Amino acid sequence: MTKINPHDPLHTGIGIIDSQHQMFFTLLKKIKDHNFKQNPDGLSDIIDELHLYTLFHFETEEKLLEEYNAPEIEKHKKMHAMMADKIEEYRLHIMTDSCILTEEISIFLENWLVDHIQNTDIKAFASI
Ligand SMILES: [Fe+2]
Numbered sequence: 001m002t003k004i005n006p007h008d009p010l011h012t013g014i015g016i017i018d019s020q021h022q023m024f025f026t027l028l029k030k031i032k033d034h035n036f037k038q039n040p041d042g043l044s045d046i047i048d049e050l051h052l053y054t055l056f057h058f059e060t061e062e063k064l065l066e067e068y069n070a071p072e073i074e075k076h077k078k079m080h081a082m083m084a085d086k087i088e089e090y091r092l093h094i095m096t097d098s099c100i101l102t103e104e105i106s107i108f109l110e111n112w113l114v115d116h117i118q119n120t121d122i123k124a125f126a127s128i
Pocket residue numbers: 061076080116120121
């Protein structure tokens with residue numbers, strides 16, 4: 001599991017944001033470890049949790065960015081909104097078709113998280 005520490009390239013330097021980002025990697029691990037055969041409904045529960053946590057994190061992060069008047073907030077918010085929509089899309093898909101690939105979701109989530117934290121969150125928080 002990716003662990004965010006002060007020497008990690010995913011470290012933003014803002015404690016609450018780093019700990020919330022860490023929670024995403026915990027959820028990512030849950031998705032990767034999920035055994036569909038043993039628990040066919042389990043993935044839906046994890047994606048529900050991911051969906052709620054995503055909305056919670058984006059709200060926390062956007063409030064902080066606004067409070068510190070960080071640059072390019074609107075662009076940042078649009079990226080968050082697109083990600084929230086994508087997770088909602090997966091959530092609805094799983095409810096109607098439980099055969100969706102765990103691997104597809106985990107690859108998408110990991111790529112998005114690492115890219116967004118490194119290229120958007122860290123830059124935004126470095127400027128405040
Ligand atoms: Fe962000």
